[in-house]
Amino acid sequence: MNRVRLIIFNAALGPLDYRVPDGMTVEPGSVVVAPLGPRQIVGIVWEEDRLPAQSVPDAKLRPLLGVLPVPPLRPQLRRLIEWTAEYYCAPMAAVARMVLSSGGALKGPSTVTEYRLSGGMPERMTPRREQAIAALEGEQATMRELAGMADVSEAVLRGLLQQGVLEPVQVDCDRPYPRASASFAPPDLSADQQGVADRFIAAMEEDRFAPFLLDGVTGSGKTETYFEAVAHALDHGRQVLVLLPEIALTEAFLRRFEERFGVAPIVWHSAQKSTERRRAWRAIAAGDAQVVVGARSALFLPYARLGLIVVDEAHEISFKQDDGVRYNARDVAVMRARFEKIVVVLASATPALESLQMAESGIYTRLVLPGRYGGATLPSIATVNLTEEKPERGRWLAPTLVKALFARMERGEQSLLFLNRRGYAPLTLCRHCGYRFKCPNCSAWLVEHRLSQRLACHHCGHETKPPPACPDCGEGDCMVACGPGVERIADEVAEILPDARVVVATSDTLNTPEKAAEFVAQAEAGEIDVIVGTQLVTKGFHFPELTLVGVVDADLSLEGGDLRAAERTYQQVAQVAGRAGRGAKPGEVLIQTRHPDAPVIAALAAGDRDAFYSAETEARRHAGAPPFGRWAAIIISSEDENEAREAANRIGATRPSLPDVAILGPAPAPLSLLRGRYRYRLLMNARRSAEVQQVIRDWLGALNFPQGVRVSVDIDPYSFV
Incomplete structure (x- = not known):
């Protein structure tokens, strides 16, 4: 091979051709160093017939400078990079950069x-x-x-x-990891669990692509079931990837894994030290890493002998990346398994509607665990109508929920209050002039956090100390908190139950795996009476003494323009309800709402998941929404508001007219200013048959924009702000 084509990490330039010097050996997938102007860059050798490039005579080609000491990227991973770039309308360079995410790993042993x-x-x-x-x-x-x-x-x-x-x-840097043992502590599975595990193992023995939807109620032992598939992979020298939606879940999962297999798995997430990421990357590429547990980015690591992928809590929206390459790790995991010809397990108690539809159509195999493990029963669920039973003035917990909290305290049991709103209050204003504290970088209000004494924007991270006086009228001691956040609910619990040990559990307070592990240890030791938390506590945690769950405001996630609001509300409330009664004691769930007759609330109260999914499926089918139609968003942004608006109008004016595609907008985004950039959006709604990506490429590819304008595409969007 005297001439090679490279993907280089400069999306503006595209693929480039280089000459291979005498004595240098490269192959497709080799990671090389090449000259680009006066600089040296990293590139990946690619098959020439799969990438278009400018025709440059051999005599003008510059020579490669070297081959980096890492294994070439396997064909299966290269096909995944191509598919991800194609499907999500992203540059191949941006996707490939996720594969080579540890720069230190490319330098060889050290x-x-x-x-x-x-x-x-x-x-x-x-x-x-x-x-x-x-x-x-x-x-x-x-x-x-x-x-x-x-x-x-x-x-x-x-x-x-x-x-x-x-x-x-x-x-x-490359010291070996301890070896996990498939036979360290085999579990005692129920008949249902064993039947599901046997299906996984049978498919793995056939060495074929096999996507499974593991649909089990909360507490049914889904983890122990797919651990048997992990054990089978270990016995056969194959690597395993387990994707988790939150870093905070990692420590609890690691402990369960170590109890089963004798050692902790290898961890991959953004909070790791660079030396740990380097060591993990090289062990994965060499095939020495047995089991990797990670966030969505672990999906693009260069596994040498991948044999199983598990996506736990597969319904979680945090698997969708909202910047850079806007991919959904759940769907990309299925595609990676397809290219690798292996088993992939999507595990959830509340599967995404898209996953259920794939099972309905026979593309996924749905396996069901209908009951809780070990004889535990599902909790009773009731609604508290806030229009009839109002909390006391200045409070947010209705008398029925307060009474239930008292009962748990008297019995020495634990309670969980769920409100998906961080901080003390979502809005702070001046009682004298009405001034609202707003983020200078975003069209969002600053959220008061009393525990850390700050006003914070949850979109851009801007923080400021609460001022002693109103910035507008100068009045002192004038700040008024409007609405509840978890900190305010925790204060209310402390007033109602002064002897209660209350812990706030959010991404602010459990922002490292270590803090999450400390929280779990306290809860399991009975050192916490009431947990007040956000969506972080809706999944993954198992507290046997937790018998009461109170949903403070079930209507909150139904507000706004989220087109998946009903499904998301059902999933969050059903997941948090599943924290109750996981041990021998029965659980109770109280859902505070102003709309008890809303279909999603009624389905939750009745415990009728099938009725909710059936109604939501028909609503989606009627609207041509996923999984029966396609969505794609185009987001235009600039630091100059006029520039952003003009670019959006140009895109809107040149929209294609197609019978199976409807294009809405442009319009200012609901969050019209984000991190100092003004934003406009268009939304495409297309039939399944439409080639949405090609339509977008042809449409936007014909336009040029000022340097300060960014135009990004979000295929299958989950965020509509």
Whole structure:
């Protein structure tokens, strides 16, 4: 091969051809270094007939500079990159970059210097040194990572190093991981569980693509069931990928995995240290990593011998990425399994409507676990009509729910209050002039967080201290919190039950796997009486003493322009209801609502999932919405409002006229200003037969926009803001 075509990580340039120097050996999938102008770039060798490129004479080709010491990307992964780029209208370079997400892993075997506390003390203690020593107990990492953990400068740590308080440690970056054992602690499965596990294993033995929808009620033991498929993969030297929707779930899952297989699996998520990601990437590429548990990005790692993919809580919308390459990890996982010719398991107690429809049409095999494991029963569910039974003035919990909380406290049982709204209050205003505290970068109100004493935007991360006086009228001590967040509900519980041990569980308070593990340990030890949480607590947690779930505002997620609002509400409330009564004691769920007759609320109260899904399916079919039609969003943004509007109008004016495609907009996005950029949206609704991606490529490809304008495409959107 004297001439090769590369995908380079510059989407504006597309594929480029290079010459292979004498003595250098490359093949499709090789990761190479190539010159680009005065720079050196990383590229991936690709099959020439699969990528168009400009015709350049051989004599003008520049030579490759080197081949990086990593295995070539396998054909199955290359086909996945192509499919993802094609389906989601993304540059191939952007998708390929996710595969090579650990730059350090590409450099080959090496050691790294990490640091840890030596046990000594500095000659002179300062507040920052004291803070660092307290924070770094038991930690070992690079200087930069330790500085981040301790929230101090690297200069503070270098001072501790000079005084012997920190000591260097040479670490082999590629040291092997402990080996998991399929026979370490085999479980005692029920007949239903064993039957499902046998179906998984039979399909794995056939070495074919086999997508399964594992549909089991909360507490039915879905995890133990697919662990048997994991054990089969381990016995046959195949790698396993388990995708989880939240990092906060990782620690609890790791413990369950270690109890079953003797060691923890390999973890992959954005909060990891760079050295850990490097080690994991190389072990995965070499085939030495047995089981990987990760967030959605783990899907694009270069597995050498992948034999099974599991997507746990497969209905979760956090599997959909909302920036960069806007892919849905649930759907891409199915496609990866198809290219690899392996089994994929989508596990959920509340499957997505699209997944159920795929099972209905025979594309997925649906396996059902209808009952809870070990004789536990599903909780009783009742609604509390807030139009008839109003909470006391200034409070948000109705008397029926308050009475149930008292009863649990008296019996020494745990309660969970669910409200999918972080912070203390969603809106803060001045009682004197009515001024509302708004984000300077987004068209959103600042949310008050009293625990951390800040006003925060949940869209861009902007934070500010609550001012002593109104910025508009100058009146002091004037701030009024409007509406409840979880912190406000926690305060209300503390007033009602002053002896209760209350914990707020959100992505703010459980923002690392370690904090999540500490929370789980406290709950399991009976050190918490009432948990007040957001959607983070609706899945994955198993607390045997938790017998009451109160949904503070079931109508909240039905508001706004979310086209999947009913399905999302059903899933969230059904999942959080499933936290109750998972042990020997019966559970109770109370749903506070102003609309008890709404179909989704009525279905939840009746425990009639089939009726809800049937009604929602017919509504989607009538509207031509997924899974019976196609959606695609086009989002235009710019820091200049006029520029964004003009670009949106140009796109709208050139829209294609097709019989099977309807295009709505352009219109200002509901969140019209986000992170300092003005935003407009168009929404396409098409029949299943329409080639939506090709329509979009032809439509947008004919237009040019100013440099400050970004135009992004969201295929199968989940966010409509």
